Amino acid sequence: MTQRWDAVVVGAGFAGAILAERLASQQGKRVVLLERRKHLGGNMYDRPDHTGILVHVYGPHIFRTDSPRVLEYLSQFTEWRAYEHKVLASVDGQLVPVPFNLVSLEKLLPKQKAERLEKKLLARYAYDAKVPVYDLRHHEDAQIRELGEFIFQKIYLNYTVKQWGDRPENLDFATITKRVPVRLSHDDRYFQQQSQGMPKAGYTRLFERMLAHPNIELRLGVDATSVLSLDEASGKILFEGQPFEGTVIYSGALDELFGSRYGELAWRSLRFEVKTVDQDFFQPVAVVNYPNDHEYTRITEFKHLTGQPVRGVTTYCEEYPLAYERRRGHEPYYPIPKAENDAAHRRYLEAAQRFANLIVIGRLAEYRYYDMNDIILRALDQFEKMKG
Numbered sequence: 242m243t244q245r246w247d248a249v250v251v252g253a254g255f256a257g258a259i260l261a262e263r264l265a266s267q268q269g270k271r272v273v274l275l276e277r278r279k280h281l282g283g284n285m286y287d288r289p290d291h292t293g294i295l296v297h298v299y300g301p302h303i304f305r306t307d308s309p310r311v312l313e314y315l316s317q318f319t320e321w322r323a324y325e326h327k328v329l330a331s332v333d334g335q336l337v338p339v340p341f342n343l344v345s346l347e348k349l350l351p352k353q354k355a356e357r358l359e360k361k362l363l364a365r366y367a368y369d370a371k372v373p374v375y376d377l378r379h380h381e382d383a384q385i386r387e388l389g390e391f392i393f394q395k396i397y398l399n400y401t402v403k404q405w406g407d408r409p410e411n412l413d414f415a416t417i418t419k420r421v422p423v424r425l426s427h428d429d430r431y432f433q434q435q436s437q438g439m440p441k442a443g444y445t446r447l448f449e450r451m452l453a454h455p456n457i458e459l460r461l462g463v464d465a466t467s468v469l470s471l472d473e474a475s476g477k478i479l480f481e482g483q484p485f486e487g488t489v490i491y492s493g494a495l496d497e498l499f500g501s502r503y504g505e506l507a508w509r510s511l512r513f514e515v516k517t518v519d520q521d522f523f524q525p526v527a528v529v530n531y532p533n534d535h536e537y538t539r540i541t542e543f544k545h546l547t548g549q550p551v552r553g554v555t556t557y558c559e560e561y562p563l564a565y566e567r568r569r570g571h572e573p574y575y576p577i578p579k580a581e582n583d584a585a586h587r588r589y590l591e592a593a594q595r596f597a598n599l600i601v602i603g604r605l606a607e608y609r610y611y612d613m614n615d616i617i618l619r620a621l622d623q624f625e626k627m628k629g
């Protein structure tokens with residue numbers, strides 16, 4: 242029997258959308274794309290609120306890459322607004338750059354002490370070196386160690402406990418904080434990648450353009466587990482009750498595909514409180530972190546990201562970390578970096594590998610704390626592999 246589809250893709254975030262787009266546009270494959278939510282774009286989804294300000298519904302997503310390939314690929318579907326992300330942390334009543342840098346040091350410590358430490362640091366590290374806080378905390382020099390401890394206490398410790406619901410020593414803290422190393426310069430950009438920016442008309446528009454191909458049928462509001470099932474005995478995947486011989490690309494949480502048979506995977510979730518106020522701007526930069534105060538970790542003000550010339554009103558969101566509970570309808574945002582969680586995920590991965598035509602890809606499916614750039618590269622590489 243000839244089949245209607247060459248590929249079933251689950252999830253319309255970057256992993257699923259890119260593979261659907263590549264298969265359709267480069268190989269003329271007929272693709273059905275299933276997305277549980279009523280919209281595409283995964284967690285990149287953005288939409289205008291009642292004031293017209295474009296809001297990132299699932300938290301701030303700032304695009305950055307060092308890969309010309311990634312930039313070139315996405316640029317087919319969007320123009321860019323030049324934007325370099327800045328983050329400040331509220332510490333001891335002051336707003337200081339994060340990642341913690343020499344400006345933060347000068348702001349938070351008495352002048353002479355700051356100068357002395359700066360000299361010491363720059364005698365040991367190159368200007369603009371990126372140093373994990375762990376290295377500073379375990380430095381041979383007692384004063385540098387003390388500084389490392391200060392930064393750990395003021396910037397990382399309480400933020401991490403809030404964000405992950407656990408103490409650093411119980412997490413793979415080194416890997417998490419490699420994302421935001423201490424920076425020995427006055428450069429106050431959050432990211433260092435060569436290309437940084439925001440899709441000019443937003444992420445949703447980018448995804449719409451990516452998926453507007455006659456070979457792609459987009460089914461929104463469809464839970465993949467209601468139409469896909471796995472027949473372990475035959476190693477076949479059933480789609481709408483029939484054995485499916487084409488490729489199945491799955492970017493959802495892997496435990497859900499297997500009915501959680503080895504237990505539910507652990508995630509960290511978030512809750513957002515979106516607020517609109519009648520003033521031009523609420524805060525000086527797009528994101529202000531609150532490591533030590535409030536229940537939220539950070540506040541994002543969207544106009545800084547979008548550059549929209551809206552006057553007299555602004556929209557921001559407070560971000561509250563949350564213990565994930567699937568039965569309450571929470572969204573799984575972050576895999577929690579602990580060895581036992583990786584091991585639990587590996588069991589599902591091994592089970593998935595028994596299905597020859599199943600490809601598992603994406604932050605959720607792979608249970609990895611990927612950034613957008615990582616996923617885009619992985620999806621492009623995966624397509625090359627499939628071509629081969």
Ligand code: UDP
Pocket residue numbers: 330339396397398400401404417418420421530532
């Ligand atoms: N982090 C922190 N203090 C900060 C910023 C980050 O302790 O002011 C730690 C925290 O554990 C956080 C991790 O670094 O979860 C990664 O931060 P990032 O900003 O990359 O998180 P994302 O934007 O992916 O939520």
